[in-house]
Amino acid sequence: MIYDFTTIMDRSGKDALAVDAIGSYVNWAVVPTAPKKGFTVIPMWVADMNFATVPTISQEIIKRAEHPAYGYYIPTKEYYDSIINWHEKRNGVTELKRKNIGYENGVLGCVSTAIQAFTTPGEKILLHSPTYIGFTHVLEDTGRAAELSPLKKDESGVWRMDYEDMDRRIRKNHIHLVILCSPHNPCGRVWEREELEKAMEIFRDNQCVVISDEIWSDILLNGHKHIPTQSISEDARNRTIAVYAPSKTFNLAGLIGSYHIIFNEYLRDRMRRQSEMSHYNSMNVLSMHALIGAHKPEGHLWVDELCAVLSKNINDAYEIIRNDFEGVEVSKPQGTYMLFLHCEEYCKKHGIGIDELIQRGWDVGVAWQQGAPFHDEWGIRMNLALPYSLVMEAMDRLTKYVFLK
Numbered sequence: 068m069i070y071d072f073t074t075i076m077d078r079s080g081k082d083a084l085a086v087d088a089i090g091s092y093v094n095w096a097v098v099p100t101a102p103k104k105g106f107t108v109i110p111m112w113v114a115d116m117n118f119a120t121v122p123t124i125s126q127e128i129i130k131r132a133e134h135p136a137y138g139y140y141i142p143t144k145e146y147y148d149s150i151i152n153w154h155e156k157r158n159g160v161t162e163l164k165r166k167n168i169g170y171e172n173g174v175l176g177c178v179s180t181a182i183q184a185f186t187t188p189g190e191k192i193l194l195h196s197p198t199y200i201g202f203t204h205v206l207e208d209t210g211r212a213a214e215l216s217p218l219k220k221d222e223s224g225v226w227r228m229d230y231e232d233m234d235r236r237i238r239k240n241h242i243h244l245v246i247l248c249s250p251h252n253p254c255g256r257v258w259e260r261e262e263l264e265k266a267m268e269i270f271r272d273n274q275c276v277v278i279s280d281e282i283w284s285d286i287l288l289n290g291h292k293h294i295p296t297q298s299i300s301e302d303a304r305n306r307t308i309a310v311y312a313p314s315k316t317f318n319l320a321g322l323i324g325s326y327h328i329i330f331n332e333y334l335r336d337r338m339r340r341q342s343e344m345s346h347y348n349s350m351n352v353l354s355m356h357a358l359i360g361a362h363k364p365e366g367h368l369w370v371d372e373l374c375a376v377l378s379k380n381i382n383d384a385y386e387i388i389r390n391d392f393e394g395v396e397v398s399k400p401q402g403t404y405m406l407f408l409h410c411e412e413y414c415k416k417h418g419i420g421i422d423e424l425i426q427r428g429w430d431v432g433v434a435w436q437q438g439a440p441f442h443d444e445w446g447i448r449m450n451l452a453l454p455y456s457l458v459m460e461a462m463d464r465l466t467k468y469v470f471l472k
Contacts, residue, residue, distance in 0.1 A: 068372050073455065074119070075117075076117055076118070083115075089108050089434060099112055100429045109461045111433060111450045113436075113450065114252070114315070114405065116404070117457070118376075120317045123361070123363045124319070127359055137352060142350060147168055151163050151165075157367070158284065158293060163328065166335075168327070168328060170326055170350045171310065175201045176348065177310045177325060177338075178202065179209060180338055180342045181276070181278050182206070182209050185337065186211060186244050189212070191211070192214065192246060193237055194248075195215070197446065198441055198442045199280075199441065200441055203442075214240050214242060215442060217232070218254060225398060226255075227262070228265070230266070237270075237275065245275050245277055247278065249263070249283075250281075250293065250402030251402075253448050254398065254407055255288075255401055255406075257293060263296060264299055267296070271306065276308065277306055278308050279295075279296035279308065282310065283402055283403045286403050288378045288402055308329050308334060310328075311326055322351060324350055324354035324355070376455070380458045383459070388406070388462075392466075394410070395413050396408070396409040397409070404451050406449040407443070407449075408438070408449065409443060421446075422437075424469065425447060428447075431469065432464065433461050433465060435448065
């Protein structure tokens, strides 16, 4: 490999939520407690990566920062071209124009804008469960309610949509806005074309606007391919607000900077008007240059190598959990770098609660995340975007100190 994914990066003292917040208070999250004496922290709770990003990002930021003026600016042609070329090369998207791209202060900012543009307080919005915790927070903050359609595992342990349940819930609750997570967080499903076609038929028949969160679309494991929701059909293209960002792909969450793709003029006008009302949805100039640096040819290679590294991390951790942690359910993700464990059988067999199990991990430095906020009271979410040596160290600690026989 050309790029380094093996060095253990020291993030302490660098404002990293995943490391510096351990043992402290954060008003919107349950934070892992500090480990007991003798154990170092392995950060596995926040969905960012413990890898140095591709060097072209730093180079572009430094080059721009060296100019001593940081006044008002406009997004450049190079910024838009970088997005257009990225989607054409990686997702096969053609006919994407500058007018279809709009800036967003984060994917959740876009979700908030869409919710306010197309629903009123008190309305229900369809999501799948387990559910990304951020969606729950946005719905609560805007006075909307989540209508959850549970994903179900098939005989091979693969998470699937329940189309009959989705349709029934939409009709019963007169729902006109749905949130689709593709690839899915926290389950890691990369939806197949047929699955997306069936889902979009239901949304079409019920006249639903679709928010498609595709922030994980570059993080693909073991050869899986992302299919943009808007590519499913002409109808899907015209009823979908797709949201992307380089933040998950290149570890840029601290810079803030997402964007939506909207082909339908009506949806685009409504989103733009709602977004403008906050007078807040504006890009940081360094964020723009970071995206340009990320989408250079070096960024394509870096992502390809990253996905190979993450695939090995996921594959080996999955095998250990499946073979050695009796009573723990885990499905192998096809995308993202998250594992989602279901520990009900283990906890009941050993007579412990899920909070005690989670605390066992925290005590030995495995700083994983509670699954209850994702609508699985027996769940645990684990971030495996770490050097392989740390992933194996975490598995070793779980074997010795947490999932006791």
